[in-house]
Every structure is written in structure tokens, then in C-alpha cells.
Amino acid sequence: MSTSTIDRLESSRRAARASAAERSISKAEGWRRRGPLLPALIFTVIVTQLPFLVTIWYSLRGQNLLRPGEDIFVGLSNYIDIAQDSTFRQTALNSVVITLGCVLVAMVLGIVLALLLDRPFFGRGVARTMLITPFLVMPVATSVLWSVALLNPTYGLFNWVLGVFGIEAVDWTSTYPIIAILMALVWQWTPFMMLLVLAGLQAQAKDVLEAASVDGAGPWRVFRSITLPHLRRYIELGVLLGVIYVVNTFDQIYLMTAGGPGTASANLPFYIYQRAFLGFDIGQAAAMGVVVVIATIIVASAALRLIFRSFEVKE
Amino acid sequence: MSDVTRAYRRRATGGVLTTLTWLLALAFFFPVAWMAATAFKQENQAASDPPTWFFTPTLDQFRAVIEGGSGVYVANSAIATGVSTVLVLLLGIPAAYALSIRPVEKVSDVLFFFISTKMLPVVAVIVPIYVVAGQLKVLDNIWTLVVLYTAMNLPIAVWMMRSFFLEVPGEVLEAASVDGAGLMRTLRSVLIPMVAPGIAATALICVIFSWNEFFFALNLTASRAATVPVLIVSTMTSEGLFLARLCAAALLASLPVIIAGWVAQKQLVRGLSMGAIK
Numbered sequence: 322m323s324t325s326t327i328d329r330l331e332s333s334r335r336a337a338r339a340s341a342a343e344r345s346i347s348k349a350e351g352w353r354r355r356g357p358l359l360p361a362l363i364f365t366v367i368v369t370q371l372p373f374l375v376t377i378w379y380s381l382r383g384q385n386l387l388r389p390g391e392d393i394f395v396g397l398s399n400y401i402d403i404a405q406d407s408t409f410r411q412t413a414l415n416s417v418v419i420t421l422g423c424v425l426v427a428m429v430l431g432i433v434l435a436l437l438l439d440r441p442f443f444g445r446g447v448a449r450t451m452l453i454t455p456f457l458v459m460p461v462a463t464s465v466l467w468s469v470a471l472l473n474p475t476y477g478l479f480n481w482v483l484g485v486f487g488i489e490a491v492d493w494t495s496t497y498p499i500i501a502i503l504m505a506l507v508w509q510w511t512p513f514m515m516l517l518v519l520a521g522l523q524a525q526a527k528d529v530l531e532a533a534s535v536d537g538a539g540p541w542r543v544f545r546s547i548t549l550p551h552l553r554r555y556i557e558l559g560v561l562l563g564v565i566y567v568v569n570t571f572d573q574i575y576l577m578t579a580g581g582p583g584t585a586s587a588n589l590p591f592y593i594y595q596r597a598f599l600g601f602d603i604g605q606a607a608a609m610g611v612v613v614v615i616a617t618i619i620v621a622s623a624a625l626r627l628i629f630r631s632f633e634v635k636e
Numbered sequence: 637m638s639d640v641t642r643a644y645r646r647r648a649t650g651g652v653l654t655t656l657t658w659l660l661a662l663a664f665f666f667p668v669a670w671m672a673a674t675a676f677k678q679e680n681q682a683a684s685d686p687p688t689w690f691f692t693p694t695l696d697q698f699r700a701v702i703e704g705g706s707g708v709y710v711a712n713s714a715i716a717t718g719v720s721t722v723l724v725l726l727l728g729i730p731a732a733y734a735l736s737i738r739p740v741e742k743v744s745d746v747l748f749f750f751i752s753t754k755m756l757p758v759v760a761v762i763v764p765i766y767v768v769a770g771q772l773k774v775l776d777n778i779w780t781l782v783v784l785y786t787a788m789n790l791p792i793a794v795w796m797m798r799s800f801f802l803e804v805p806g807e808v809l810e811a812a813s814v815d816g817a818g819l820m821r822t823l824r825s826v827l828i829p830m831v832a833p834g835i836a837a838t839a840l841i842c843v844i845f846s847w848n849e850f851f852f853a854l855n856l857t858a859s860r861a862a863t864v865p866v867l868i869v870s871t872m873t874s875e876g877l878f879l880a881r882l883c884a885a886a887l888l889a890s891l892p893v894i895i896a897g898w899v900a901q902k903q904l905v906r907g908l909s910m911g912a913i914k
Contacts (some may be wrong), residue, residue, distance in 0.1 A: 330816035343650035349657050354740045357730030362746065363789060364727055368787035369753045375764035381694060437657040442650070448657055450898055457897040458668060459848045462886035465872060466671045470880055476685045478670060508667065513908060520905045520913045558912055569758055572850045576869065577756040590759040590851075621755045 335462050371461035373614065379607035386601035397609035407607065408584050412592040413616075418499065419570065419588055424563040428556065430507070431514025436544075438515070439522040449519075464576035468494055468504040472577075477629040498586035499577040505573050510566075514559045521555030522548070561624050568617070668894075675884035682880035691714045697884035706885070709867040713847060715778050716863055720785035721842040725835060727786070729809045737809065737827070748799070750791040751910070758851055766855060778861040781853060785846040792845075792910050793838045799911030801827075813891035823838030837903030844893050 362545030383395040403409050438449055455463070471479050474492040475629065493501040500592070525548065533543045571590045574580055580595065587595070597606035676680045676693035735743050765784070766775070774780045804827060812822045828835075850865040857866060868885050871878075897904055905913055 340783045351741065354734055354738050356734070358734035358740055358746065361727040361731035361794060362749075365750065365753055365787060365790055366809040369756060369761065372761035372764040372768070373756060375768065379763060379767075434657075434660060435654060437660065440650075440653065441850055442654040442657065444658075449659055450705065450901070451661040452709055453897060453901060453904070454665055454894060455666050457844070457890070458671075459865060459868075459886070459893065459896045461848070461850050461868050462671070462890045465868065465882055465886050469872075469877065470670060470674060470883065471667060471684075476683045476687070478687055493897055508664065511664070515912060516905045517909055520909075524914070555913065558909060562909065565754055569851075571759075572865075575854075576872070590757065591757040594762070594851075594855070602768065607763050608759070610763060613757050614760045617755055618745060621752070624657070631869055 329345040416588040427510040435518035460572040468577040713863040730794040736801035796911035841907030
């Protein structure tokens with residue numbers, strides 16, 4: 322692991338090279354350079370941007386696959402419906418609760434686990450391997466495992482453990498559906514946060530830490546004044562990437578609670594899926610998709626400033 | 637306090653922390669171990685109250701899963717995962733090169749665009765993709781998944797491989813061009829070998845994400861192109877609850893990715909952080 326000074330020298334040298342190169346780029350050279358980039362760029366535009374434009378178009382029409390004759394232009398009425406749709410508001414709130422709840426709890430646990438793994442002890446490699454495993458299990462399998470083997474009201478392991486302590490059996494997925502989903506999600510995402518934070522801890526300059534403890538700073542003081550500020554970038558990045566992925570959570574909700582009871586544990590992806598594939602209400606589903614994208618763009622553009630700091634993109 | 641007591645206390649704290657670490661590691665790993673154990677049980681032992689802790693392991697469930705016509709699903713998953721990963725590398729390596737070694741102008745705008753596509757919620761595009769795929773007669777077609785998985789992983793791969801390319805010292809490439817090697821030759825004999833480990837790590841991340849993908853597979857496939865996650869879900873719904881068999885299927889489905897992740901733990905961090913963290 323190189324120290325930050327070398328990093329800085331490296332990147333400034335790279336930047337110098339790049340900007341010098343940029344100045345001397347002729348037109349033909351410019352196209353020669355763009356050539357390798359174009360296939361990936363064009364492919365991405367076609368597969369991701371075009372469908373979204375079509376989504377906007379659908380959102381202005383009253384298309385329902387069950388009533389094929391009705392494909393007419395309805396203007397903004399789909400959007401007005403959304404504004405009046407209390408289920409949409411509820412599922413939006415669920416999305417926020419599930420995403421933030423999962424990311425924050427997973428991050429705190431991840432930091433604790435990373436700190437514990439950052440010290441030498443017997444069998445550290447094995448312990449780390451065990452801890453990353455939940456992230457590697459197929460999410461569909463995770464959902465089955467949690468909803469059936471662990472949280473099932475009659476033979477689930479969870480209730481048996483509670484029973485040992487004399488606590489009544491609970492039907493988790495129907496009584497506390499969001500908590501049940503969060504348990505499975507936190508279990509899956511904690512290893513992810515742990516890995517990023519651990520990478521951050523191992524990138525610390527060891528001499529600074531030693532100097533601090535020679536100067537008589539206790540472990541807590543060292544952690545607060547040196548380690549935590551150093552970890553900030555890694556934590557920000559973990560939260561950001563976690564949010565990008567967890568917002569789209571679908572598998573666990575579809576398999577553990579099916580959004581139920583009612584729509585108590587549905588998030589926006591699941592609700593839009595229901596409207597599109599079970600209600601065949603293309604116009605409504607498309608309009609909701611557009612609203613979700615606009616909301617995401619608002620949140621993301623704030624977050625992207627952070628990303629660019631953490632990714633250190635150099636021109 | 638004498639040095640001896642201080643050293644003793646430090647060792648005691650160390651012991652407590654190590655024990656705590658192991659307890660947490662076991663707690664996190666336990667559900668996976670329980671899933672694996674359940675896969676080796678008979679059905680009546682799998683769904684028992686109290687739980688069955690001691691049993692004679694049986695391979696019946698695995699046999700049932702393997703002989704139960706799961707081959708088609710595995711083949712579909714393998715095609716969707718393998719072909720999309722190869723496509724990602726074919727499209728992504730030149731793109732990463734154009735964003736790092738011989739940069740185009742406005743590199744950060746292009747990178748920004750790639751990462752912004754990851755922020756586009758999948759649900760926002762599933763409706764038109766479904767309708768258009770229906771009109772093009774490519775619903776329930778494995779190649780539709782290949783295209784979508786390629787688009788899904790390409791941004792991550794470009795970010796990741798760019799970070800590997802930036803680590804190649806400029807001197808090496810200059811030396812190659814001074815020696816009169818052309819671009820293709822430089823790529824083949826100098827650059828690709830140097831970044832091969834990075835490309836392998838990128839491929840691993842693409843494999844993990846596409847192998848586990850469920851949302852597109854659920855909505856765009858039916859009987860012919862269904863993948864392994866779809867198989868697990870249909871086992872869950874169609875045959876009632878055969879818990880032991882379900883666990884065997886889930887374990888077999890997760891095993892390739894679990895093993896790959898165990899082997900490549902170091903590269904995993906870089907992949908998951910899109911190349912931001914070494």
C-alpha cells in the first residue's frame with residue numbers, strides 16, 4: 322500500500338501528463354482516442370437511456386395491457402393520480418426507512434467488525450472469510466433462508482432461540498415485516514461495509530498511529546482524532562454505494578413478505594412491479610418510475626459531489 | 637502501575653476482543669451453516685420443532701435437485717453470466733483505456749455518465765424493456781438477459797478497470813512505443829499482461845452480479861430462458877415447502893459465487909467500490 326504522499330505525486334504527475342496531452346490533441350488524434358470509448362458509450366446509451374425516454378412517453382399515456390384499445394394520450398393525469406395515491410406515499414416512506422435503516426445499521430456493525438478484524442489474532446483469515454460469506458450468498462437464497470429456515474413461526478430457528486429465553490413465538494414476517502426484511506438486509510450488507518472500512522483501516526499510515534501512542538494518546542483518543550477522520554472517505558463511499566444498491570431491493574421483499582401484509586412492507590420497486598406486472602397498468606407504473614428517477618437524481622446529485630471527492634477523478 | 641500488570645491487562649483485553657470477534661464471526665456465518673446443514677437432512681428433520689441438531693446426513697436432497705431437471709436453468713445462468721461478462725470486458729477494456737492511458741477530453745463527464753446509469757432505478761426502465769421485448773419477440777430469450785446484464789455491469793467494470801490502468805507506470809508504455817511497438821502490440825504484449833489480475837477481478841464482480849440477478853430474470857423469462865434464481869423461487873412456490881430440498885437448491889446455487897468470493901477476497905473490495913479503494 323503506497324502512502325498518501327506517493328499517491329499525490331502520482332496523481333499530480335498523471336494530471337500533468339493528461340493536461341499536456343490534452344493541449345496537443347489534434348482533431349484526428351481526438352477521434353483516434355475516442356474510438357475505443359465509443360462502443361461502450363453507445364451501447365450504454367441505447368440500453369439504459371432509450372428505455373427511460375420510452376418510460377417518459379408511456380407515463381403520459383393511459384395504457385393498460387388488460388384494455389388494449391385504450392392507448393391514448395392522457396397528459397399528466399398519471400402524475401396527478403400518483404400525488405393522490407396514498408399507497409405510493411407509504412411505499413416511498415418504506416423505501417426510505419428500509420434503505421436508511423439497512424445502510425446505517427450495516428455501516429455501524431461494519432465499522433465494529435472491521436476494527437475487530439484489524440488486529441492480529443489467531444485464525445484472522447478464517448474469521449474474515451466467515452464474515453464476508455453472507456454478502457456472497459445469492460439474495461434469493463438469503464430470502465428463502467431467512468423467511469423459511471430462520472423466521473418461520475412454527476419451526477424457525479429464531480423463535481426456538483427466543484423460546485429458550487422464555488419469550489413467546491413471533492410470526493416475524495407478518496407481524497413485523499419491515500423488521501424481518503431489515504434483518505435479512507443488514508445481515509447481507511454488513512460484510513460489504515466491513516470490507517470497505519477494513520480496506521480503509523489497512524491503508525492507514527502506521528507510523529502516525531505509533532507516534533500518537535508514543536505521545537501518550539489512549540486507544541480511544543487515537544481512534545477519534547486519527548482513525549475516524551481517515552475513515553471518513555471510506556464510510557461516505559460505503560453509505561453512498563450501499564444506498565445505490567439497497568434502494569433497488571426487490572428480491573427480499575418479493576420472497577419474504579410479498580410487500581405484505583397489504584402493502585405494509587412494499588418499497589417503491591416492489592410497488593411499481595405490482596402495478597406493472599400484476600395490474601398491467603403500464604401508464605401508472607411508468608409515471609411512478611419517472612418520479613422515482615427524479616427523486617433519485619435529486620438525492621444523487623448531492624451525493625455525487627461526495628463520490629467525486631472519494632473517487633478522486635482527475636482531469 | 638508496573639509494566640508487568642500493564643502487559644497482563646493488555647493481554648486480557650486482547651483475549652476478550654478475540655473472543656468477541658469469533659462470536660460475531662460465528663453468528664454471521666451461522667445462517668449459512670444452518671442452510672448447509674438443513675440441505676443434508678430429511679424433510680421431517682428439516683422442519684421440526686424443536687430444531688434437529690443431530691442427524692445422519694443424506695444426499696437425497698441434492699440428488700433430487702440435480703435430477704429434477706435443473707440442468708436447463710444452470711445452462712441459462714451460465715450463458716447469461718459468461719457471455720455478458722465477456723461482452724463487458726470486450727466493451728469495457730477499450731473504454732477504460734480511453735479514459736486512462738490515452739485519455740479523451742472530458743474524462744470525468746464520461747465517468748459521471750457511466751456512474752449515473754447505476755443510479756437509474758431498474759424499475760424505471762423495466763416497463764418499456766418488457767413491452768419492447770414483447771414486440772421484438774425476445775421475451776423468454778436468454779440473449780435479452782445477456783444484453784441487460786452487460787449494460788448492468790459495464791459502468792462498474794469501466795470504473796474498476798480504469799483504476800487498474802492508471803497504475804500502469806507511463807514509462808513502461810513509453811518504452812514500448814520507443815521500441816517501435818504499435819498500439820495493438822503495446823496493448824497485447826505490455827498492457828494486458830500487466831493489468832490481467834485487475835481484469836480477472838473485474839470479471840469476478842460481473843460474474844457475481846449476473847449470477848445472482850433475479851429482477852430481470854423474473855420479469856423477462858418464463859420457461860425457456862429462466863435462470864437459477866428463478867428455479868429456486870419456483871421450487872418455493874410450486875411444490876409447497878420442502879425446506880430441505882429448498883436449502884439444497886439454495887446452497888448449490890450460491891456455492892459458485894461463495895467459493896469465488898472466498899478465493900478473491902482482496903479483489904472483491906476493489907470491485908465493490910468500483911475501483912475507488914485499493
